[in-house]
Amino acid sequence: MSRPLYEEEYDGLVLMEYEEYELSKPSFLILGLPDTGLVGVIGVNHAIDVLGMKEVAGIDIAGMMPPVAVISNGKVRPPLRIYVKDNIMALSAETPVPPGTVYPLSRMIIDYAMKRGIDYIVSMAGIASPNRINIEKPRVYWIASNDKARKLVDGLEIEGFTNGYLVGPYALILKNAIRSRIPNLVLLAEAFMEFPDPEASAAVLGILSKILGKEIDVKKLLEQAELIRLRLRGLMKQTRQTMAEMGTPSPLLYA
Amino acid sequence: MSWVDEVFREFEKIRRRIEKEIDRIMREYTALKPDLTPDGSLQPLYTLYEYSDRYIILVDLPVADTSTLEVKVVDDKLVLEARLERSIRLGDVYGHTVGQEISVSRYKQVIPLPADVDAEKTEVKVRPTKIIEIVIPKKKFT
Numbered sequence: 001m002s003r004p005l006y007e008e009e010y011d012g013l014v015l016m017e018y019e020e021y022e023l024s025k026p027s028f029l030i031l032g033l034p035d036t037g038l039v040g041v042i043g044v045n046h047a048i049d050v051l052g053m054k055e056v057a058g059i060d061i062a063g064m065m066p067p068v069a070v071i072s073n074g075k076v077r078p079p080l081r082i083y084v085k086d087n088i089m090a091l092s093a094e095t096p097v098p099p100g101t102v103y104p105l106s107r108m109i110i111d112y113a114m115k116r117g118i119d120y121i122v123s124m125a126g127i128a129s130p131n132r133i134n135i136e137k138p139r140v141y142w143i144a145s146n147d148k149a150r151k152l153v154d155g156l157e158i159e160g161f162t163n164g165y166l167v168g169p170y171a172l173i174l175k176n177a178i179r180s181r182i183p184n185l186v187l188l189a190e191a192f193m194e195f196p197d198p199e200a201s202a203a204v205l206g207i208l209s210k211i212l213g214k215e216i217d218v219k220k221l222l223e224q225a226e227l228i229r230l231r232l233r234g235l236m237k238q239t240r241q242t243m244a245e246m247g248t249p250s251p252l253l254y255a
Numbered sequence: 256m257s258w259v260d261e262v263f264r265e266f267e268k269i270r271r272r273i274e275k276e277i278d279r280i281m282r283e284y285t286a287l288k289p290d291l292t293p294d295g296s297l298q299p300l301y302t303l304y305e306y307s308d309r310y311i312i313l314v315d316l317p318v319a320d321t322s323t324l325e326v327k328v329v330d331d332k333l334v335l336e337a338r339l340e341r342s343i344r345l346g347d348v349y350g351h352t353v354g355q356e357i358s359v360s361r362y363k364q365v366i367p368l369p370a371d372v373d374a375e376k377t378e379v380k381v382r383p384t385k386i387i388e389i390v391i392p393k394k395k396f397t
Contacts, residue, residue, distance in 0.1 A: 130304065133313060133382065133386060133388055192302075192313070192315075192386075193302065194300060194302045195300055195302075195313070195315040195386065196315075199384075225317075226317035226318045226385065227317070227318065227348065228317075229315060229317035230297075230317045230318050230343070230348060231348050231349060233297075233299075233300055233315075234349075236300060237300065
């Protein structure tokens with residue numbers, strides 16, 4: 001974390017831009033926050049890698065718990081990172097979003113997207129499926145904040161998520177997006193609630209590729225699926241605890 | 256409102272406080288539990304699902320050699336062990352500086368079982384995705 005070009009503080013969160021950048025139109029913000037099966041984190045990190053995106057900004061949790069500094073290649077980096085390439089911006093998180101941070105973070109993300117003239121926010125998420133073990137190809141569902149967002153899935157053969165719950169940062173981002181009239185599409189893949197699920201991420205990336213009109217190859221992701229599952233055990237465990245604190249219905253109670 | 260209601264309400268408040276406190280302690284306990292034991296084995300992630308007639312435990316065993324999987328019930332615990340396909344250096348997987356020279360070559364997990372399991376009828380299914388499904392029926396009380 002070198003000293004940024006631009007910085008804004010918002011309710012204990014600090015957003016920093018390290019360099020100037022421009023996005024071409026129509027612009028997309030893809031969100032990869034830790035939730036069920038770490039679908040978003042795995043998917044967005046893969047997209048960043050495959051598309052060769054550049055880290056230009058980040059969000060640090062400065063005034064809140066937990067007090068952590070992430071050190072990477074000898075440098076301090078914020079836990080949430082923002083990457084860009086052409087018309088795509090991606091946000092990826094390295095730690096779970098603490099329950100107290102969810103509210104200001106969701107407002108900050110919407111606010112920043114509006115400042116940057118983002119046309120669509122796409123949330124990559126997982127939805128716990130008790131039957132996931134018997135599903136070979138996880139299905140993807142969508143939720144749209146408005147008509148403009150809904151048009152993104154026109155002609156794609158995926159089902160709407162008509163009844164159920166969405167818990168955590170994506171839920172608040174969706175509600176804030178509705179209030180701010182910014183199109184937000186949530187893509188939910190059937191996933192293991194408590195195991196990292198690269199196959200579910202691949203399913204969402206398949207849909208995302210069509211929406212972006214840009215192929216994001218998932219071959220490498222599927223090849224490395226086992227190593228990814230091994231590597232993300234710790235983050236998955238923490239995410240599970242954070243989600244329990246936010247009151248996600250536990251499978252023990254609802255099975 | 257009668258005094259009985261009031262007493263009940265007070266009890267309810269206390270009960271909730273105790274529950275909250277227990278939750279908090281449990282969370283801290285699981286957060287502190289290391290997932291790498293000193294004997295060099297990794298603790299896999301697992302989930303326990305309860306159904307009306309059985310329990311299902313799913314265990315995530317990426318990179319495991321599932322032919323070496325051993326599952327046994329010892330007293331009221333399920334002990335699961337498996338070797339990894341190859342020994343893995345933590346530095347290569349996590350990229351952390353401290354402990355990078357440590358290698359792990361097996362998984363081990365001890366899962367406490369609920370009291371009403373019929374452990375003799377434990378069934379283990381190995382999925383090609385290296386997620387293990389363990390089905391344990393509940394005891395039937397007649």
